Amino acid sequence: MTTAVSRTPRFPFSAVVGHDDLRLALVLNAVHPGIGGVLVRGEKGTAKSTAVRALAALLPGLQVVPGCRFRCAPDAPDPECPDGPHAAGGTGEIRPAQLVELPVGATEDRLVGSLDLERALSEGVRAYQPGLLADAHRGVLYVDEVNLLHDHLVDLLLDAAAMGRAHVERDGVSVSHAARFLLVGTMNPEEGELRPQLLDRFGLTVEVRAARDVDTRVEVVRRRLAFEADPQGFAASWDGEEADTARRIADAQDRVTSVRLDDTELRRIAAVCAAFDVDGMRADLVIARAAAAHAAWRGADAVAEQDVRVAARLALPHRRRRDPFDEPGIDEQTLEDALRDAAEQAERDPEPEPPDGGGGEAPDAQPEAGPDGAAGDRGSDGGADRSDAPAPSEPPQTGPPAATSDPGPQDPPAGEVPAAGARPAGDGPTRAAPPPSSPFRARRLEVPGVGEGAPGRRSRARTDAGRVVRPADPGSSAPRRAADVHLPATIVAAAPHQQARGRSGAGLRLHRDDLRHAVREGREGNLVLFVVDASGSMAARKRMGAVSGAVLSLLRDAYQRRDKVGLVTFRGLGSELVLPPTSSVPTAQTRLTTMRTGGRTPLASGLLRARRVLAVERLRDPRRRPLLVLLTDGRATVPARAGGDPVHDACRAAGLLAADGVHTVVVDCESGPVRLGLAARIAEAAGGPLVTVDELSADRVTGVVQAARAA
Structure with a gap:
């Protein structure tokens, strides 16, 4: 006798308190999947996942071709279905609408599907194993924490959602199948943002926040405790409202085309x-x-x-x-x-x-x-936070404006040592930094070599979810997973031994020593530490505005490439860590706009401060490789020690960074007819490339910053 296992019901969709916009957006996509999905933004603990998971129970069942792994409709089967061809108009079977969850750590194979290794090795046939996109066809594909999903998976996911099809070209498999689904992503903005071009691929977006009304919060807790105490009984008490909402969705689906x-x-x-x-x-x-x-x-x-x-x-x-x-x-x-x-x-x-x-x-x-009927009105005025958005900014320039040659009145010539009793870091009058110049599309600065850091979009890295670049060496100690078997290399290794092993049928005879694993390569995010010269020689308004605009453009680039960022400035007699390394790039922008300028140029102090910051971060996150971006004209005027030469001390500090394995890019901000070329000496000591502010623009110069790879 088989005992049925009862599954704990999901929290009812109609019982979600408030969040009328969220529930309405989900319902509209269920009525018309062509809308393109919903992105739900909100702080933690606001029932984002609860509402999404509850929606699947309200969707009507589907007529599906029996035995079809791709859930083809009997009246209009996919003519390119890998399990086809199916005869149109045949009998079907009813399957419930499916909620498929895409984990943040999923691989590309799991999302789009791959070669069926079991059948390939045991039967010698090339067969396709469907992925999550196939499972989600005509259902709901839910991505929790979509902002933390690997970027190459997001690209595949949104392309399939936009085209309604998934195309698989990998491991000798060429397959195309229908992939029309309701795409729902949830995210907490505190953990990082999605790139704007990816935001646009979601049809609707909803901002949710926890209610500040006491009665509403009481009702949320009351319902949740009641559900936890008796899930079956609580769900049963909402069956009427759930059935009414499900009926309205089905009726709207039938009506929407007319x-x-x-x-x-x-x-x-x-x-x-x-x-x-x-x-x-x-x-x-x-x-x-x-x-x-x-x-x-x-x-x-x-x-x-x-x-x-x-x-x-x-x-x-x-x-x-x-x-x-x-x-x-x-x-x-x-x-x-x-x-x-x-x-x-x-x-x-x-x-x-x-x-x-x-x-x-x-x-x-x-x-x-709202999609609530009488039930949804129990307990909240709901809705998302609708904060005013800033007016659209002016279109960005294709490159940074040229810096002026005004050295500023407060910086003595290079080599001059401040007199005894000089004022501390704020020596001389200071002023607020001028507004940054218009941002531009920055070139990609890379750390040379191949790392193993956090997923991102900047430097090359060995990853678990990237693209296969080659088979691993037989004696390699790299981590191995069953899903990472490199099939062609495994077959090549096993083929010469088949006769000796007595092979007589279609299947291969494999030994453990034949297995070859794949080496995957993707992109990583780096720790980008900006070291900005805020001294008097940089304080001329146009020059500092151009430098601030360059830093702002590089910050945007860091935001899009999933980097951590930090900001060190130096002026007067010392340096300051304006922003400790953080994933909140917008915070770095705020700190940049409040920066003070003026005074002498303690370049060595700024580089040594950066070295200490990177040493601490190396202990916290040893796998994240640093990229130091120094913006200066090189006119050091404050030595690291009494009686020292300021420029020589700055070069020594740059050499210490190089010895630590820090990749440094020096942005030469010097301009005008007379140039001392001091920034070039710093770049040489640091062992990194030297670029100008103009050469940071991806639209003006081709291939300049890519010299970082060859450094």
């Missing part, structure tokens, strides 16, 4: 996107699909202004980001103004072909209908 989207509403959508100055046309398409889904959800036959308003409020916040450091958000007043202007324009400029049926009439604004 919802009318008149030209009046199309013009309204285009006007709103133009008013918010979003890039590309993806926002227009997402809003159109989300508005149609919202109309179907509320039971309407045509899209109206309230549907466009709801769709825009969910689709535009993450597309407002004109800069990686901009906070996502949308100004509600700007949205209302854009909708009003669009309506006024439509009245002044009637359409060439009048819309039919009055679907373009804009009713008065109504409260957005």
Whole structure:
């Protein structure tokens, strides 16, 4: 006799307190998967994962071709299905909608699938083993902490979500299969941001925060404790609301293809996107699909202004980001103004072909209908935090402006030692740094060699999830996993011994010594420590503005490449650790804008301070390789010891960094007709490349900073 194992039910979707925008965004994607998924941003402990997992239970069951691993629909099977061909119109079997979770540590093989090693080695056939993208077809693919997912996996995931297909070309396998799913990602912004170009690939975004209302928080705790005490009984008490929500989703799915989207509403959508100055046309398409889904959800036959308003409020916040450091958000007043202007324009400029049926009439604004019915209203006014977003910034320049040659009045000539009794680090008047110049697209600075640090996008590294570059040497002591068997090399190693081993059938006879494992290579994030000369010789407004703009551009680059960053400045008689190494790159930007300038140039002190910082970080995270970026004109005026030569001491400090294995890139900020070339001496002592501020721009110079590889 077999005893059925009861599974603990999930927390009911209708019982989630508040978060109306989150639940509405999930429902709209369930109604129209073409919207492109939902990105849920929020602090820890805000029921992000609970709401996503609860949604899968509400999705209607699927008719699936029996035995098809790719969940093809019987009435419209995928003509390229690897398990096909399937005859259209055949009988199907009912399978529940599936929630597939993609772990942060998943490999590329697990996501897209790979060669079936068991069948290849035992039967001698080439067979494809489906991955998570195939499992998620016609279901929900959930990525918790999507901002921590390896970037190459994010690229594969979002490409499949955009195209509705997964293409696999690896290990001698060439497969294409349907991969249409509801993509949901959750993230805590405190742990790092997604790159803006990846943010745009999510259809909708929702910001969730814990309620500050006492009654709401009490209700959250009350329901959670009741669920933990009796999961079955608590879920049963919400069966009515869950069934009603599931029925509404199914009805909306049937209705959405017949919802009318008149030209009046199309013009309204285009006007709103133009008013918010979003890039590309993806926002227009997402809003159109989300508005149609919202109309179907509320039971309407045509899209109206309230549907466009709801769709825009969910689709535009993450597309407002004109800069990686901009906070996502949308100004509600700007949205209302854009909708009003669009309506006024439509009245002044009637359409060439009048819309039919009055679907373009804009009713008065109504409260957005949440996916809760009567049940969802128990306990919260909900909703996401809707902070105002900054106005779009000016387009970035293609390169940094030229620095001026004004050395500033406060720095004595190179070699001069400050007199006894001189004032401390703030000697001489100081002033706030000028505003940074317009940012530009920075070149990639790399640490030479191959590391083993944290996943990122800067320097080459051996990784567990990167691409296979070669088989490991037979005697290699590198970590080995079963999934990392290098099949071609294993077969080559085993082939000469098959006759001696008495092979008579199709399968190979393998010994342990035949196995060859793959060496994978990807990219790592580095510790990028900026050492900035803030002395008087750099204090001329245009020069310091250009330097600050260069640092800001490099910070953006560090943000996109998943680096840790730190900031050391030196001026007067000493140096200062302005920002200890951190993963919060926006914080570094804030510290940069509050930097003080003026005084002498203690270059050696700045380099020695950087060396101490890197020594401490090496103990904390020995696998993360450092990259030191020094921005200076090289005019050292303060020695490291009494009676010493300032430039010589700076060169000695640079040599100590080189001896520690620190890769240093020196950015020469000197300009004007007369140049001393002192920064070149520092670069030579550090054993690193020397570049100018202009050469940091990826749009102006080709291949300059790549000299870091050959250094």
